Amino acid sequence: MKTSVVSNEYQKLQEEIMKLQEQWKQNLNPDSIDFRLDSEAMKTGVPLVALTNFDVKFPLFVQWVDELKQLLMSQNADLESQLNRVIELIDEETAKVWMEEAFSFNHLYFKKFAEENVLDEWIPPFLAETLFRPYLQLLSEKTQSKISQAVAGCGCPVCGEPVRLGQLEGKGQKILYCPRCHANWPEKKLSCSHCGNEDYEKMKYLTVEGKPTEQIHVCDECKGYTKIIDTRQFITKPSPEMLDLKTIHLDYIAQENGYMVMGEIKK
Amino acid sequence: MSKQQKPKKYVKRFSKAFIWAHAINALSFFALYITALPMYTEFFDWLYPVFGGPAGARLLHRIFAVTFVLPTLIYIIFDPKGFLFWLKELVTWKKRDVDFFKEFPKEFFGMKAKMPKQGFFNAGEKINSWIQIFTAVLIIFSGFTMWFPEYFPDTVVQWGYLLHNIGFGLAIAVVVGHIYLSVLHPGSTPAFRGVIKGDVDAEFAKGHYRDWYDELVAKGEIDEDGDKKSADKTA
Amino acid sequence: MAKEYIKYVDVTKCDGCRACMVACKNWNDLPAEPEEFQGSLQSHAKVTANTWNVLNFIEHENSKGDLEYLFRHSSCFHCTDAACEKVCPEDAISYTDFGSVVINNDKCVGCGYCVQNCPFDVISLATYKDKNGKEYRKAQKCTMCTDRLEEGMQPACVVTCHPGAMQFGNKEDMLTLAEKRLSEIKEKFPNANIYNPAGVGGTHTIYVLAEKPSVYGLPEKPKVPTSAVIWKDYAQPIGKLMLGATTMAVMAGFVSNKLFNKGGHDHGQDEEGGDSDE
Ligand code: SF4
Numbered sequence: 134m135k136t137s138v139v140s141n142e143y144q145k146l147q148e149e150i151m152k153l154q155e156q157w158k159q160n161l162n163p164d165s166i167d168f169r170l171d172s173e174a175m176k177t178g179v180p181l182v183a184l185t186n187f188d189v190k191f192p193l194f195v196q197w198v199d200e201l202k203q204l205l206m207s208q209n210a211d212l213e214s215q216l217n218r219v220i221e222l223i224d225e226e227t228a229k230v231w232m233e234e235a236f237s238f239n240h241l242y243f244k245k246f247a248e249e250n251v252l253d254e255w256i257p258p259f260l261a262e263t264l265f266r267p268y269l270q271l272l273s274e275k276t277q278s279k280i281s282q283a284v285a286g287c288g289c290p291v292c293g294e295p296v297r298l299g300q301l302e303g304k305g306q307k308i309l310y311c312p313r314c315h316a317n318w319p320e321k322k323l324s325c326s327h328c329g330n331e332d333y334e335k336m337k338y339l340t341v342e343g344k345p346t347e348q349i350h351v352c353d354e355c356k357g358y359t360k361i362i363d364t365r366q367f368i369t370k371p372s373p374e375m376l377d378l379k380t381i382h383l384d385y386i387a388q389e390n391g392y393m394v395m396g397e398i399k400k
Numbered sequence: 401m402s403k404q405q406k407p408k409k410y411v412k413r414f415s416k417a418f419i420w421a422h423a424i425n426a427l428s429f430f431a432l433y434i435t436a437l438p439m440y441t442e443f444f445d446w447l448y449p450v451f452g453g454p455a456g457a458r459l460l461h462r463i464f465a466v467t468f469v470l471p472t473l474i475y476i477i478f479d480p481k482g483f484l485f486w487l488k489e490l491v492t493w494k495k496r497d498v499d500f501f502k503e504f505p506k507e508f509f510g511m512k513a514k515m516p517k518q519g520f521f522n523a524g525e526k527i528n529s530w531i532q533i534f535t536a537v538l539i540i541f542s543g544f545t546m547w548f549p550e551y552f553p554d555t556v557v558q559w560g561y562l563l564h565n566i567g568f569g570l571a572i573a574v575v576v577g578h579i580y581l582s583v584l585h586p587g588s589t590p591a592f593r594g595v596i597k598g599d600v601d602a603e604f605a606k607g608h609y610r611d612w613y614d615e616l617v618a619k620g621e622i623d624e625d626g627d628k629k630s631a632d633k634t635a
Numbered sequence: 636m637a638k639e640y641i642k643y644v645d646v647t648k649c650d651g652c653r654a655c656m657v658a659c660k661n662w663n664d665l666p667a668e669p670e671e672f673q674g675s676l677q678s679h680a681k682v683t684a685n686t687w688n689v690l691n692f693i694e695h696e697n698s699k700g701d702l703e704y705l706f707r708h709s710s711c712f713h714c715t716d717a718a719c720e721k722v723c724p725e726d727a728i729s730y731t732d733f734g735s736v737v738i739n740n741d742k743c744v745g746c747g748y749c750v751q752n753c754p755f756d757v758i759s760l761a762t763y764k765d766k767n768g769k770e771y772r773k774a775q776k777c778t779m780c781t782d783r784l785e786e787g788m789q790p791a792c793v794v795t796c797h798p799g800a801m802q803f804g805n806k807e808d809m810l811t812l813a814e815k816r817l818s819e820i821k822e823k824f825p826n827a828n829i830y831n832p833a834g835v836g837g838t839h840t841i842y843v844l845a846e847k848p849s850v851y852g853l854p855e856k857p858k859v860p861t862s863a864v865i866w867k868d869y870a871q872p873i874g875k876l877m878l879g880a881t882t883m884a885v886m887a888g889f890v891s892n893k894l895f896n897k898g899g900h901d902h903g904q905d906e907e908g909g910d911s912d913e
Pocket residue numbers: 711712713714716717718719720736752753754755756757758776
């Protein structure tokens with residue numbers, strides 16, 4: 134569901150979805166996630182999510198799908214038939230599979246699912262990801278105090294999402310934020326989030342004319358980039374996913390300049 | 401009311417000093433009015449470029465402010481007697497002046513009116529003079545505070561803006577009436593000659609300022625001829 | 636919908652570093668005015684057309700007879716009832732949804748009415764030269780960084796204030812913050828007060844002051860000048876009406892003369908009047 138222009142409507146929809154997710158998260162039983170903080174494993178870059186069991190309650194799942202359906206239909210009524218079909222198709226088993234596949238980004242599985250059931254290709258992975266996030270966010274909320282670093286190139290220490298966003302805080306520390314699970318952790322200012330490069334000659338900042346709060350930290354070692362936003366200057370701080378969305382123009386700029394989301398990790 | 405083509409007789413009414421003073425004052429007033437108009441209502445903003453921008457309008461307004469004040473000095477210096485006479489007339493109020501206003505509205509709208517005999521200035525002109533003097537003082541002094549705010553306390557300057565505005569509002573209302581009566585009103589056109597050339601038709605003087613006319617006759621300032629001719633006509 | 640914001644200045648936390656002045660100059664691209672920086676400390680520093688905020692330094696003898704050094708970040712108050720907006724003849728000054736008061740440079744004709752009527756003396760005229768060398772003037776003052784607010788950013792001065800003497804946020808939040816701070820410092824500074832003058836409908840730059848406003852060179856009870864209220868709410872509208880009414884009367888006179896008096900001027904009336912008196 135990638136839009137080339139982040140229209141206001143799209144931002145609104147995104148905000149509505151986030152509100153739903155926040156509600157869902159609040160209603161989740163904290164015991165429905167069972168994690169094992171294995172610091173040894175995590176030091177090698179294994180995300181916490183891989184060490185966690187999620188207890189997905191099927192009735193809750195169906196209820197969420199239905200709420201999401203209402204929201205989506207208020208934007209686009211044409212979706213009704215497809216969304217109804219999804220609700221018919223889903224049983225307890227599929228729900229479990231969906232959650233697992235969402236966590237491992239298994240696009241192939243969702244693609245096949247869509248094809249088999251004559252659904253728009255984006256629908257199954259989008260639903261799965263949206264429904265999975267409250268669990269992830271609960272996980273990161275519960276473990277945030279123990280997350281103080283990440284392994285360069287391995288993405289978010291909680292959910293494994295590639296790093297692409299950071300904020301300046303306090304006296305100017307760089308804190309990386311995961312737009313997917315909201316986990317955050319500090320990183321050295323002159324260090325590449327993707328390859329760990331600390332050679333300052335190969336690290337550059339790209340800035341945008343007239344946007345004093347926005348920087349793109351790029352690494353010429355791995356060609357990766359990270360968007361760094363000085364949200365201290367903001368009147369209200371947006372959530373990480375909104376910030377990510379609102380700075381999508383920086384992704385275009387970085388990519389136009391030959392940098393990539395993940396960088397080419399040479400190891 | 402048959403009108404024959406008879407050679408007209410004229411009687412002197414205003415001095416050269418008065419004529420000049422009056423004209424400069426009047427023109428300055430209009431120049432001030434026009435140069436301030438875009439400041440008064442945005443409707444006239446298109447006038448700015450005409451004056452070379454707001455800065456140009458401000459400069460012109462100040463130049464005309466000076467030429468607006470000057471005439472009174474011209475008048476005092478070159479015709480002190482006329483000036484004093486004018487002031488004396490202004491403070492002299494008789495029954496005829498009060499009665500004037502009863503008939504004035506009829507006259508104004510062009511209906512039959514029985515005007516009481518008037519002196520050198522009729523009561524309307526006196527009122528006009530009074531208001532003009534009052535508003536001029538208001539405008540000039542408040543204008544000073546606006547022009548040189550650094551020499552006045554803030555409150556004085558702030559009240560200056562208000563008084564300038566009020567003074568201007570009154571002045572323009574009176575001036576519009578004044579001009580109408582002297583230039584456009586059919587009954588008053590001969591009066592216009594008075595402030596341009598200095599003299600007026602003896603007939604007109606007799607009709608509009610009978611007391612003054614009689615005074616002139618009494619003083620022997622109007623020759624029998626003039627007097628007789630007009631008397632003939634009346635008869 | 637944009638929200639109404641307030642810039643909250645807690646003078647007790649200011650350490651006089653003047654970073655706010657620099658930040659303002661930078662963000663707003665204002666030329667440096669060297670004379671403003673002469674001498675290390677100034678008690679009567681005043682904002683100018685090119686210096687939109689200024690750090691006031693005040694030597695104050697407190698009730699115990701001790702000399703205190705007070706700082707105050709000074710800039711436009713962004714009045715809720717702004718006298719500058721009221722008196723502007725060109726509609727060049729307006730309120731934004733954020734609560735800030737801004738000047739539209741294209742409309743400003745440099746008349747200076749606002750300068751003379753601002754109760755806080757924080758708006759001034761700047762003189763520029765056009766390409767023909769002709770001078771023109773424009774009123775200038777702090778904009779509350781409205782261009783930044785539109786981007787969701789806080790004013791430049793607030794962002795650079797390291798001791799946290801300034802904060803920016805929702806009106807209610809800032810008012811609460813000020814109340815809270817006041818109660819904290821009331822013991823140490825018995826004269827402490829919140830400066831958010833009602834005479835101008837409250838402001839969008841509010842202060843917690845340690846001493847009486849006058850100690851900081853602020854008017855104790857500022858208000859929209861009465862003269863400005865009469866001028867703009869009564870005199871001018873009535874004036875315009877009167878102008879209209881006189882014009883109408885003249886037109887009526889002109890028309891009725893044409894109706895009743897087809898022959899042009901008519902001396903008869905006056906002469907009859909004269910005759911009847913005889
Ligand atoms: S402080 Fe002065 S310049 Fe600022 S809004 Fe109020 S009246 Fe206008």
